[in-house]
Amino acid sequence: MAASIVSSERLADDRPVLEARDVVKAFGPNRVLDGVSMTVRPREAVVVIGPSGSGKTTFLRCLNHLESIDAGTIHVLGEPVGYKESDDGKLKEEGPRTVARRRRRIGFVFQRFNLFPHLSALDNVAVPPVKVLGVPKDEARERARELLARVGLADKENARPSALSGGQQQRVAIARAMAMRPALMLFDEPTSALDPEMVGEVVSVMKELAEDGMTMVVVTHEMAFARSAADHLVMFDGGKIVESGPPEQLIADPQHARTRSFLSMLHASHA
DSSP states (O other): OOOOOOOOTTOSSOSOSEEEEEEEEEETTEEEEEEEEEEEOTTOEEEEEOOTTSSHHHHHHHHTTSSOOSEEEEEETTEESSEEEOTTSOEEEOOHHHHHHHHTTEEEEOSSOOOOTTSOHHHHHHHHIIIIIOOOHHHHHHHHHHHHHHTTOGGGTTOOGGGSOHHHHHHHHHHHHHHTOOSEEEEESTTTTSOHHHHHHHHHHHHHHHHHTOOEEEEOOOHHHHHHHOSEEEEEETTEEEEEEOHHHHHHSOOSHHHHHHHHHHHHHHO
16 A cells, blocks of 8 residues: 555544534524534544435534534544633634634545636645645645645646546545645545546545544445445434444444434435
């Protein structure tokens, strides 16, 4: 296997990388997250499944403070993300600079690739570490080339996003997230916008990251990835975690009726 592209920074001990406790998020009267708790330790890969509207994407966005929370706590590497707790236990949102600084340790790969259309693949990967982390330009470009090679795009460094397939764009997006050397990677249905024949190339990269020990939370319906790469499988429904466990166990013998019906639907859709 090629040399690992996963950063081991700040992962020297076994403290949780992510600790979410009793997270609540509402949009008006709609309580999208209703007391969600999750702990992810170093080198663990957690796959989240569930029907549309169950709160999966909202939870992921709350972990990165793209959405604020109404109650509960979220800590990454022991520090709250996006807020601080007052003496009376209430949450107070921190300023944009503090939020941005703490968000640096979290990589996020979106459904849509969100690449800069005017930049080459190389610059899409190299520019963020220069602008955000102050990495020297030559160093950032060297690492960007390493990352593009690792995701199978060494020959596409000069291509702009419009010249790349959907699968290639998503692999550039993964390389871009990795260039920031995150302690935690979040994937929000990274294959849902891809044609079926392009799904495998993205899943393969994600599997390699998991095998390399990248700590990750992945919202996906790719059950082959869950079986082969995940340490835990988590089922969301109605803003709650209704069931979780080792993937093989949960897939083979789900205990909750909603999990059984959802997995049955997935199986039927792939038959």
